Amino acid sequence: MESRPQWLDWAVELQALAQAGLEYGHDKFDLERYARIREISAEIMAQHTGLPLEEVKDLFCGESGYQTPKLDTRAAVFQGEKILLVQESDGLWALPGGWSDVDITVGENAVKEVKEEAGLDVTVRRVIALQDQHRRNRPMSPYGVCKVLVLCDRTGGSFQPNLETLDSRYFSLDELPPLATGKTTEEQIRLCFEAHHAEHWTTLLD
Structure with missing residues (x-):
């Protein structure tokens, strides 16, 4: 995967500085300046992403x-x-998952997402990797994302129609369908296979 572009680092840093300034600043003129910096960061992101x-x-x-x-x-x-893999509403495929909810743990979130999107009951075995999504996935998101890849074991269940996914199926590494690369890449799937086959595994960290 190509390296994270410099403009993205600048936009993210400007946004973070502006958000902290708006949170902790007191002078009304400084607050106006922080708000404008935040707008500039959004304009940079919009210009380069097309959003x-x-x-x-x-x-x-x-x-x-x-x-x-x-x-x-x-x-x-x-x-x-x-x-x-589960099929998204646009027809592309990804590992089941999504944003972690604030009221449950990361492991509980992985279990919940598999149940909601694939209808399966699973238990968590190990964390495969913690990855910077901007370094690993395209298209890029307009905010920082830490992607947590979690190896799980199926204990039961079956696919049920739901509001989030169209289908779920198992695929071998040499027959992967078109992927929703903003969520899951072939490189990430290969990493999951490596962790699945490893007797001992050390969590990878970007």
């Missing part, structure tokens, strides 16, 4: 407090030499 400016502002500038990455949990569930 509408107002959408970027909603995603990129809608929080308060100290800026931290969002957590995206992705579960790797195997059946023999095949890995579970």
Whole structure:
């Protein structure tokens, strides 16, 4: 994967500095300056991603407090030499997962997402990797994301129609379908296979 572009680092840093300033600043003129810096960061992001400016502002500038990455949990569930993928509403496929909810743990979130998107009951075995999504996935998101890849074991269940996914199937590494690369890449799936086959595994950290 190509390295993270410099403009993205600048935009993210400007947004983080502006958000902290708006949270902790007191002078009304400084607050105006921080708000403008935040707008500039959104304009940079919109210019380079092609997203509408107002959408970027909603995603990129809608929080308060100290800026931290969002957590995206992705579960790797195997059946023999095949890995579970779910089909998104756009027809593309990804590891089951999504944003981590604030009221449950990362592990609990992985279990919940597999149940909601694939209908399966799973238990968590190990964390495969903690990855910077901007370094690993395209298209890039307008905010920082830490992707948590979690190896899980199936204990039961079956796919049920739901509001989030169209289908779920197991795929071998040499027959992967078109992927939703913003959520899951072939490189990440290969990493999951490596962790699945390893007797001992050390969590990888970007």
